[in-house]
Amino acid sequence: MYGMVNKAVEEMVISQFGDEVWEKIKAKAFVEEEVFISNETYPDDITYRLVEAASEELCLSADAVLEALGVHWILHTAREGYGDLLAASGKSLPEFLISLPSFHTRLTLMYPKLTPPVFNVTELKDNSLLLHYSSNRPGLSAFLIGILKGLGEMFDSKVSISIVKSREKGDDHELFQISW
Numbered sequence: 140m141y142g143m144v145n146k147a148v149e150e151m152v153i154s155q156f157g158d159e160v161w162e163k164i165k166a167k168a169f170v171e172e173e174v175f176i177s178n179e180t181y182p183d184d185i186t187y188r189l190v191e192a193a194s195e196e197l198c199l200s201a202d203a204v205l206e207a208l209g210v211h212w213i214l215h216t217a218r219e220g221y222g223d224l225l226a227a228s229g230k231s232l233p234e235f236l237i238s239l240p241s242f243h244t245r246l247t248l249m250y251p252k253l254t255p256p257v258f259n260v261t262e263l264k265d266n267s268l269l270l271h272y273s274s275n276r277p278g279l280s281a282f283l284i285g286i287l288k289g290l291g292e293m294f295d296s297k298v299s300i301s302i303v304k305s306r307e308k309g310d311d312h313e314l315f316q317i318s319w
């Protein structure tokens with residue numbers, strides 16, 4: 140994954156728990172990089188190790204760490220670094236979600252080595268939709284849930300999310316019902 144993801148883990152931990160905790164997490168994860176470079180790619184394993192080590196050090200589940208990362212991703216990483224792209228992708232939560240299928244495709248112009256998730260929207264109604272999420276990577280649903288909560292906060296919408304299908308339960312992709 141691009142370094143910006145590991146950098147977001149670092150920024151989230153430092154802003155909420157401080158430098159010392161971050162150094163412990165890095166040591167526990169056997170990560171030797173002094174800094175992560177946003178537009179360089181790193182093995183996915185580094186990100187998974189950081190999340191696992193953060194989960195142990197902070198006594199939180201890995202899903203709780205991923206969800207907090209997702210919220211941070213929208214409210215800080217994306218807002219501060221990609222404000223124009225966010226603004227151009229919708230003026231409300233449903234507008235944004237409807238444009239999601241092409242969102243990372245646009246990002247691949249800037250980041251050609253991106254291995255993006257694939258999204259699809261079905262059953263669009265006045266205040267709900269179904270979001271299909273497919274990925275080559277396992278175990279990142281909680282990251283997406285955090286992102287959706289962050290988007291809810293950004294658009295000042297009360298969003299509720301329920302998992303309809305998941306790979307853990309034998310389906311071939313994840314399916315979320317989102318209402319606002």
Ligand code: HEM
Pocket residue numbers: 140141143144217221224225239242243246250252253254255256273274275276279282283286287
């Ligand atoms: C400006 C905002 C965003 C940027 C710059 C961005 C960029 C990225 C990058 C770099 C990765 C790692 C993949 C790789 O490096 O190959 C990633 C993964 C991911 N992104 Fe985004 N993204 C943004 C917004 C979003 C939004 C709005 C959503 C969903 C609502 C989303 C969902 C995900 C998910 C679920 C992954 C995990 C990878 C996977 O499932 O395979 N991202 N994104």
